[in-house]
Amino acid sequence: MYRLGLIGYPLGHSLSPVLHQAALEEAGLEGEYRLYEIPPQEVEDRLSRLLDDLRHGRVHGLNVTIPYKQRVMAWVDVLTHAARACGAVNTLYVEGERVVGDNTDALGFWEDLRRCFPAVQGSRWRGVVLGAGGAARAVVYALLQQGWPVHVLARRVEQAHELAAHFRAQGLGTVQIHPWEARAHSKVPWLQAELPVLLVNATPVGMHPHSQASPWPEEGPWPPRGAVYDLVYNPRETRFLQAARRAGLPAAGGLGMLIWQAALAFERWTQVPAQSVLLAMGKAVGWVPR
Numbered sequence: 401m402y403r404l405g406l407i408g409y410p411l412g413h414s415l416s417p418v419l420h421q422a423a424l425e426e427a428g429l430e431g432e433y434r435l436y437e438i439p440p441q442e443v444e445d446r447l448s449r450l451l452d453d454l455r456h457g458r459v460h461g462l463n464v465t466i467p468y469k470q471r472v473m474a475w476v477d478v479l480t481h482a483a484r485a486c487g488a489v490n491t492l493y494v495e496g497e498r499v500v501g502d503n504t505d506a507l508g509f510w511e512d513l514r515r516c517f518p519a520v521q522g523s524r525w526r527g528v529v530l531g532a533g534g535a536a537r538a539v540v541y542a543l544l545q546q547g548w549p550v551h552v553l554a555r556r557v558e559q560a561h562e563l564a565a566h567f568r569a570q571g572l573g574t575v576q577i578h579p580w581e582a583r584a585h586s587k588v589p590w591l592q593a594e595l596p597v598l599l600v601n602a603t604p605v606g607m608h609p610h611s612q613a614s615p616w617p618e619e620g621p622w623p624p625r626g627a628v629y630d631l632v633y634n635p636r637e638t639r640f641l642q643a644a645r646r647a648g649l650p651a652a653g654g655l656g657m658l659i660w661q662a663a664l665a666f667e668r669w670t671q672v673p674a675q676s677v678l679l680a681m682g683k684a685v686g687w688v689p690r
């Protein structure tokens with residue numbers, strides 16, 4: 401009987417229980433996936449009890465979401481390379497008696513990306529990432545791992561400089577920072593044609609209920625070649641994606657990444673390969689893998 405769950409606050413509309421229930425059924429495993437909604441004033445006590453349950457086999461796996469992705473790092477015994485590099489934990493599991501903090505967002509992003517746009521694999525593109533928060537870190541890490549040049553555009557430039565310093569300090573690569581207003585400039589390096597550009601929205605701009613907003617000017621300038629990925633998955637078709645397609649660029653939304661990161665977490669907990677539960681997870685939320 402697998403006891404799994406999600407720690408965060410608030411947790412109102414999480415898709416995780418539906419995804420993991422579908423995975424448990426597909427794998428023929430008995431189990432449950434609970435929501436542990438922990439208000440900040442209770443976090444010390446409840447987190448320490450939950451991690452104790454994990455360490456002693458009373459709970460078998462946990463996901464972590466906002467606002468505890470960074471905070472939980474201080475409570476684990478070991479961090480994986482991805483968690484340390486992204487500076488955030490979204491998955492907890494046990495190895496022996498040690499609680500491991502992992503991050504499946506970066507790999508989840510890359511796994512979906514290379515299926516949506518097979519041309520990214522094994523070739524050099526330029527990554528242009530909008531936003532400098534937790535999700536942007538996972539995306540930047542994934543792209544630096546491919547050896548791509550990466551640019552970040554952020555509303556708070558100081559947050560972007562922190563992100564760049566974090567990756568530089570770990571020897572993971574150099575990130576170029578630009579102000580948010582640079583989106584509208586037509587003479588910027590990422591719009592030159594020498595490399596295809598992957599333009600990624602890692603901000604919540606365009607997310608329900610503000611789905612009329614877009615993080616990129618609809619009239620452009622758009623890269624002459626490349627692709628667009630929006631981490632927002634509600635709505636599934638954002639204005640950003642629609643405008644990119646009108647500009648002739650292939651575009652994909654973030655539901656695939658959400659499902660991949662969940663399937664990879666499920667693999668950590670159960671040793672059932674992510675690939676083998678992906679279809680069932682997708683079906684449960686109306687998503688078809690490419």
Ligand SMILES: NC(=O)c1ccc[n+]([C@@H]2O[C@H](COP(=O)([O-])OP(=O)(O)OC[C@H]3O[C@@H](n4cnc5c(N)ncnc54)[C@H](OP(=O)(O)O)[C@@H]3O)[C@@H](O)[C@H]2O)c1
Pocket residue numbers: 505531532533534535536554555556559580602603604605607631632633654655657658659661
């Ligand atoms: N598909 C997936 O699996 C997946 C996984 C993780 C996250 N996400 C999505 O990715 C988005 C970002 O999540 P996160 O965890 O990175 O959040 P976060 O840590 O709060 O970071 C959000 C970033 O977006 C910027 N931002 C917010 N509103 C903005 C605006 N109006 N204009 C310009 N920049 C703005 C923030 O800048 P400020 O600091 O200036 O506000 C910050 O840099 C969310 O929509 C989330 O649902 C999707």
